[in-house]
Amino acid sequence: MPGLIGSQGIRPGALNMNRIFRALRYRSEQAQYVTYHRLPIYETDAYGVPDGDEAAPELLLPDLPAIIRPAVTADYQQERAGNNIVGAARIYTPNINTIKNYPNFDQGNFTGTAQFNEIEGWDRLITNYRTIFSVPTTGTTNWTGTGSVASDGESLTLTATGDGNLLYQTTAKNTLEADRLRFKIRGSGSVELKAIRSYHGGTNSAFRVNWDNDNFVLLDNNWLTVDVPFVSGTSATSIYQTGTRYNVPVTTGISFDYENDLRIFRIEYNADNTDTLQIKDIEYYKSVSWHVHSLKDMTDGYIIFNCVRTAGRDDARRRAE
Numbered sequence: 001m002p003g004l005i006g007s008q009g010i011r012p013g014a015l016n017m018n019r020i021f022r023a024l025r026y027r028s029e030q031a032q033y034v035t036y037h038r039l040p041i042y043e044t045d046a047y048g049v050p051d052g053d054e055a056a057p058e059l060l061l062p063d064l065p066a067i068i069r070p071a072v073t074a075d076y077q078q079e080r081a082g083n084n085i086v087g088a089a090r091i092y093t094p095n096i097n098t099i100k101n102y103p104n105f106d107q108g109n110f111t112g113t114a115q116f117n118e119i120e121g122w123d124r125l126i127t128n129y130r131t132i133f134s135v136p137t138t139g140t141t142n143w144t145g146t147g148s149v150a151s152d153g154e155s156l157t158l159t160a161t162g163d164g165n166l167l168y169q170t171t172a173k174n175t176l177e178a179d180r181l182r183f184k185i186r187g188s189g190s191v192e193l194k195a196i197r198s199y200h201g202g203t204n205s206a207f208r209v210n211w212d213n214d215n216f217v218l219l220d221n222n223w224l225t226v227d228v229p230f231v232s233g234t235s236a237t238s239i240y241q242t243g244t245r246y247n248v249p250v251t252t253g254i255s256f257d258y259e260n261d262l263r264i265f266r267i268e269y270n271a272d273n274t275d276t277l278q279i280k281d282i283e284y285y286k287s288v289s290w291h292v293h294s295l296k297d298m299t300d301g302y303i304i305f306n307c308v309r310t311a312g313r314d315d316a317r318r319r320a321e
Helices: 017-027 096-100 315-320
Strands: 031-038 041-044 050-056 059-075 086-094 124-135 143-145 147-151 156-161 164-173 180-188 192-200 208-211 224-229 236-241 244-252 262-270 273-298 302-309
Touching (some): 059 124, 059 224, 059 236, 124 180, 143 156, 156 164, 164 273, 180 192, 224 244, 262 273
Antiparallel strands (some): 031 059, 031 124, 059 086, 086 302, 147 156, 156 273, 164 262, 180 224, 180 273, 192 262, 208 244, 236 244, 273 302
16 A cells, blocks of 8 residues: 555545555554444533433444554553543544444444434543453353354354353453453344343352343344443443444442452343354453544545543552452
């Protein structure tokens, strides 16, 4: 790609976003898929104070292609809580019409979601800073389910015998520094995603965190990326499919502690006999959250945002506790 990437990085005047993204993704970690996140918007009273009624839901959409050029990735300045880490980056994304029409953007055509017409100030672009633990799907070791379980060397397939679960159980695996859980899932037939469970420190319900989403049927043979927060204190999150949001309440058992080791990862589902459920790329990861600070440039092909990293956790302190 001579002329498009020079010694000073990307030359915006010659930028074909999709071509650059494909090339850079193979050559560096600057090109990656990120999770776009906008917090819920609440109604306000006559004084401008939020009244607790939700005016627009959370937007949480994985698999947005982006090129990230950090200026400062980690300036370890400790502030009030002793855990703030600040940084800055310039982030390139496709233009908004391209984003809203990606055929595989969270497996949905996002043009139907009226709340999303542009990436705005303080929206977040969440990246995988480091994978803490990957749940293996290259074989069937430690996997069981309500039906037969097989692996093609990349993904795991359950052939269901009715409603049930698919679970991975192991000896203790460290997930201490993880703050998000991500995986890809798809169904064939009428498989309905019911819930996600993660057990830490024990194997009964007191030790688990639950993502109990509104049940919905997975699209036949289309991979859906699920990316949810793995933190204490989160009350709800979202899964989007074909532009439709499914609410995901988050609850924890009385003995759950995210600092404890992983024991079980489990998917619960409704299915008919011989329906199939597939899953892959399961990872507990530590994220970096880039907040949109300003718009640098906008063309028919791409958008450039100046972004800041406003907070991060002091993991050395957490490990010592």
